[in-house]
Amino acid sequence: MATTDTGSSQSSSPNKIDVFWHEGMLNHDTGKGVFDTGMDPGFLEVLEKHPENSDRVKNMVSILKKGPISPHISWNHGRPALITELHSFHTPEYINELVEADKEGGKILCAGTFLNPGSWDAALLAAGTTLSSMKHLLDGHGNVAYALVRPPGHHAQPSQADGYCFLNNAGLAVRLALDSGCKKVVVIDIDVHYGNGTAEGFYSSNKVFTISLHMNHGSWGPSHPQSGSIDELGEGEGYGYNLNIPLPNGTGDNGYVYAFNELVVPSIHKFEPDMIVLVIGQDSSAFDPNGRQCLTMEGYREIGRIVHGLAMRHSDGRLLIVQEGGYHVTYSAYCLHATLEGVLNLPLPILEDHVAYYPEDETFSVKVIEAIKDYVKDKMPLWRTD
C-alpha cells in the first residue's frame, strides 16, 4: 500500500473537488481559420475559431459554477509559474525560445500551435495553476484537485512544443510530486491523442508510470515523432513503465471500460503508486471535432469512478486531475461534469445526457485490447508473476 498522508487525508470518498483556475488563461487567442490551421483559403464565407479556444473553457468553468455539481466544487486561485520552475521538465534552451518568441510578438511553433500576444502569460498561468493544484494535495489541504487550465500541455516535450501545447502542465506537477517525496506516480491520460510529451519526459524513469489511451493516429510530423504504438514501452530503467493503449475509432464507453478493467487497473495495482494524476480530454467524446472515440457522459462517469477507486486503494484518495483537450464547445463541459461525478463516486447521475445517441459496438475494440494485453504481459515487468 501507499505511504500515509500527513494531512487531512480520509478513508471515505471525497465530498468536494478543489478546482484551480485563473481567468487570465482566457487571453490565449488562437485565432480563426479552417479548423486549426489558422488559414483563410479565400473561398469560404464563414471561418471558425481554432478548436482550442476560450469558449470551451468558459463553459467548463460555467458548468462547475452553475451545474448540479456546483455544491461539491471549491474554487481556488491559480498563479503564473516562475521560469525556474519550468526547468524541472523543460530544457532551458526551449524555455528561452518561448520567452524570445513572446518578446518578438509571437511565433507559429508547429502546425496549429500559435504563440500569439497573451499566449505566453496564459501558458505560464496554466503551468503555475497546475503546480498549485499538486502542491495543495502534497500539503494535505485536499484529496482531489482539478487544474482547469489552457493552453493544454500533454504534447509538450522537454525540448519542443506540439499539438496546441507549450508547457507540459501535468509533467511539471509530476516532477513537483517526486521532488516533494512521492515515490511512485502514475499518469493516466484519456485525451483522445497520445500524451507523447508526458511519456517522453519520463521515458527513462520507473518512478513514473505513464499510461495513455488514445486513437491510433501515429506520428504527425517532426513535432510529434512518437507513434503512440504498443511497442513504445520506455527505455533503460523506464522500460515497461510506459503503456500505450491505441484504440480503434468508435471504441465507445464499453470499450474504454474494458481497457481500464483489463489493462489500466491491473497494471496500477502492481505499480502501487502513491500519487495519481488523471489527464483528461473530452476530445474522446462522441461529438468532438478532433477525435472519433465515441465516449459519452456515462463512459466518462465510469472512468471517473474507476480512478476514484484506484486513488482510494493506492494514494490515500489523493488525485490530481489536469485538463487537456476537448473541443466540442458544449458537450465537453457535460463530459467534464460527468467525469467529476464519477470521481466523487456519486451514487446516481446528477446531470442528464441530452446528446448521446450513437449505437455502441465494442466487439473489435475488445479484440484489440486483448491483443495489447497479450503483448505487454510478456514485456512489462509489472505483469510478471515472479
Ligand SMILES: [Zn+2]
Ligand atoms: Zn487531444
